[in-house]
Every structure is written in C-alpha cells, then in structure tokens.
Amino acid sequence: MTQLIQNLVDSLGLGGTYALLALGISLIFGVMHLVNFAHGELITVGAYTAYFLFSTVGGSWWWMPVAIIASCVLASVLTERIAFRWVRTANPFTMLLTSFALERLSHALWQIGVSPKAKAFPKVSWAFDTYQFGDVRIEKMDLVTIFVTALALVVTALVFKRTLFGIAVRGAAEDFDAARLMGVKANRVILGAFAYAGLLAGVAAVLILMRTPSAKPDMGSAWLLAAVIAAVIGGMGSFTGAVAGGVALGMLQTFLQSYLPEGTLSYLNDAFVFGVIAVFFVIRPQGLFDVTHAERV
Numbered sequence: 463m464t465q466l467i468q469n470l471v472d473s474l475g476l477g478g479t480y481a482l483l484a485l486g487i488s489l490i491f492g493v494m495h496l497v498n499f500a501h502g503e504l505i506t507v508g509a510y511t512a513y514f515l516f517s518t519v520g521g522s523w524w525w526m527p528v529a530i531i532a533s534c535v536l537a538s539v540l541t542e543r544i545a546f547r548w549v550r551t552a553n554p555f556t557m558l559l560t561s562f563a564l565e566r567l568s569h570a571l572w573q574i575g576v577s578p579k580a581k582a583f584p585k586v587s588w589a590f591d592t593y594q595f596g597d598v599r600i601e602k603m604d605l606v607t608i609f610v611t612a613l614a615l616v617v618t619a620l621v622f623k624r625t626l627f628g629i630a631v632r633g634a635a636e637d638f639d640a641a642r643l644m645g646v647k648a649n650r651v652i653l654g655a656f657a658y659a660g661l662l663a664g665v666a667a668v669l670i671l672m673r674t675p676s677a678k679p680d681m682g683s684a685w686l687l688a689a690v691i692a693a694v695i696g697g698m699g700s701f702t703g704a705v706a707g708g709v710a711l712g713m714l715q716t717f718l719q720s721y722l723p724e725g726t727l728s729y730l731n732d733a734f735v736f737g738v739i740a741v742f743f744v745i746r747p748q749g750l751f752d753v754t755h756a757e758r759v
Contacts, residue, residue, distance in 0.1 A: 464597040469720050470713075475604040477712020478611030482666040483689030484696065484704035485618065486659030492699045493631060493655045494550065496557045500541060500564035502686025504534040504660055508667035509677035510572065516583040523586050523672070530671065531664030538660025542653055550652075565683075572679035580678040589672055607669050614665050615705060618658075622701065627654055691739060697749030706750055714738060 483501065490498045511533040515521035521529070545564055549556050589603045622628035630651050670685070692711045696703025718734050 465720065467598050468600070469716050471598075471600050471604050471608070473713040473716035474709065475607040475611075475712075476716060477709035478607055478615075479666050479669055479685075479708075480688050480692045480712050481705045481708025482611060482614060482662045482669075483685060484692035484708045485615075485701060486662040487689055487693045488696070488699055488701055488704040489631070489655050489659045489662075491693070492701075493652055494546070494557070495554065496546070496561065497690065497698070498659075499558070499561040499686065499690075500568065501659065501663060502682030502684075502689070503565055503568040504537055504663040505667045505670060505682040505685055506568060506572065506677070506679065507537040508534050508664055509671055509681060510576065510581075512671055512675070513581045513583045513677040521583075523584075527668040530668050531661060534664030534667055535657055535660035538656045538663065539653060542656040546656075547649070547652075565686075568682075569679045572677075576677075576679075578679060580676045580681075582676040585675040586672045603673055606672075610665065610669060614662065618662070618701075621658075627651075631655055631658075695739065695742065695749055697751035700749070700751040703749055703751035710750075711735075711739075 487498060487501055490496055490501070508530040512521065512526055512530055515526065515529055541564060545560055546557065549560050586603075589601070591602045592599045593602065593605070622632055631654065666685075688711060689708070692707035693704050694707070695710055696705070696707030715735055718738075
C-alpha cells in the first residue's frame with residue numbers, strides 16, 4: 463500500500479506536467495489542425511531565459527517563474543506571427559514541415575549561440591525536501607507540482623467555459639467557418655490560442671526547471687514526444703482528453719518503472735510503455751475521446 467500511494471503521487475506529478483503540454487498541443491490542433499512539433503522548444507526558451515537571468519542579474523526563484531512564463535508566451539506568439547501565419551493557407555504537410563524546421567532551427571541556434579553542452583543554474587533549495595506521512599515519504603516538489611497543475615487546469619476550464627475568448631476558441635475548434643460567420647476573427651483567435659498554449663508550456667517549464675535546473679539545446683524534445691503521445695491518447699484536439707492522456711501516460715510510466723523487475727527489464731521501461739500504447743491504439747485508434755476536428759483557415 464505504501465508503494466502504491468508513493469507511485470500515485472509521483473505519477474500525478476509527472477502526468478500533470480504532461481497534461482499541461484498536451485493541452486497546449488491540443489489547443490493549437492483544435493484551431494489550426496496542426497500538430498506543432500516546435501511546442502517543446504518553449505521549454506528550452508524558458509530554460510535559457512532562467513540561465514541568462516541567473517548569470518547576468520543574479521536571479522531569484524521568487525520571481526523567476528514569472529520571467530520563464532513570460533518568455534514562453536512571447537516565444538509562442540512570435541512563432542505564430544513570424545512562421546505559421548504565412549503558411550496557414552498552405553497544405554497540412556507544409557505546416558508540419560514548418561514546425562519541424564522551427565524545432566531544428568531552435569536546436570542549432572542554441573548550440574551555435576550558447577553551447578551544445580548543458581548549462582546549469584541555481585536550484586530551488588527545498589525542491590527535494592520531503593514530508594513523512596507514516597511510511598510514505600513525499601517530496602515537496604511533487605505536492606507543489608500537483609497543486610499548481612490542478613490550479614492551472616481549473617483556471618483553463620473556467621477560461622474556456624466562461625470567457626468570450628474561450629467560447630470563441632471552442633467554437634473555432636468545432637467549426638471555424640461557422641465561427642467566422644458569427645464574428646470571430648481568425649487572426650485574433652489563433653494568436654490568442656498560441657499565447658495561451660505558451661502560458662501552459664511556461665507553467666510546465668517552471669515545474670520542470672525547479673526539478674532539473676539546467677538548459678540544453680534539445681531538452682524540449684523528450685517532453686514534446688510525451689506530450690504529443692498524451693494528446694493522441696486522449697484524442698487529438700480534445701481538451702479533456704489531453705488532461706486524461708497526460709495523467710494516463712504519467713501513471714503508466716511511473717507504475718511500470720516501479721514494478722518491472724530490476725535488471726535488464728528495468729532498462730526497457732520505455733519499450734514497455736510504447737508497447738502498451740501501441741496495443742491501446744489498435745483497440746481504440748481515435749483515442750479516449752471522440753473529437754470533431756476543426757476546418758483549417
């Protein structure tokens with residue numbers, strides 16, 4: 463029972479981070495029918511922002527989360543204005559290539575402009591402190607991650623259900639042509655969607671960097687892969703599905719890592735994870751939630 467509770471806490475922390483990233487991917491997919499493979503680079507932007515601020519002005523973790531989130535929002539908005547806006551009317555393959563190009567360009571720029579090696583910066587002093595509940599030891603960072611993720615998801619749910627922006631995005635995700643006929647402006651909705659996706663990625667970046675305070679050119683790639691898988695598990699374009707898929711993937715990884723026998727099998731955790739996911743897609747290829755996809759504009 464102790465191990466089960468420990469695994470649940472760990473999986474909720476990891477799955478919540480996946481959910482934040484997967485929600486951003488599903489949000490962009492909903493309004494543009496685009497799987498944005500450059501989304502993971504927002505984590506890299508946030509990491510280098512923290513590194514530069516700590517290196518130049520002696521940053522503090524009291525205000526660093528604000529700077530990280532702001533840099534992710536700005537980077538997300540700039541990618542829409544500079545890159546994606548000009549290929550929105552092109553075929554889907556062109557948009558996909560654009561997102562891949564942005565990811566590769568990001569890696570190259572950080573390698574050339576900074577360094578191909580990881581750059582560390584100060585960590586949060588209490589991140590790995592623990593609370594003792596009987597036989598269960600829970601890291602403070604796990605509790606913070608669960609709380610912040612839950613708060614971000616609740617705020618997101620309220621935004622998309624109670625605000626004009628959220629209603630416009632949901633309408634655009636279901637039928638963009640009908641939404642435009644009702645006065646929804648395409649540029650404004652898409653830019654807002656990129657900004658909000660950047661906000662969610664920024665929150666995820668803060669949680670990631672508080673655990674692993676370092677910046678590396680390709681650090682966003684692994685998180686991107688997990689987020690895309692989570693979004694597909696939930697049903698690409700489904701906001702609820704993105705959250706469910708993120709939590710499910712986090713639980714799958716954590717429990718397999720915990721219960722696989724030590725030795726050779728423990729090194730094959732990722733292989734087992736992808737095997738289970740492959741079986742799931744054979745049984746239910748559309749994901750957990752059925753989605754009516756948006757028309758591109």
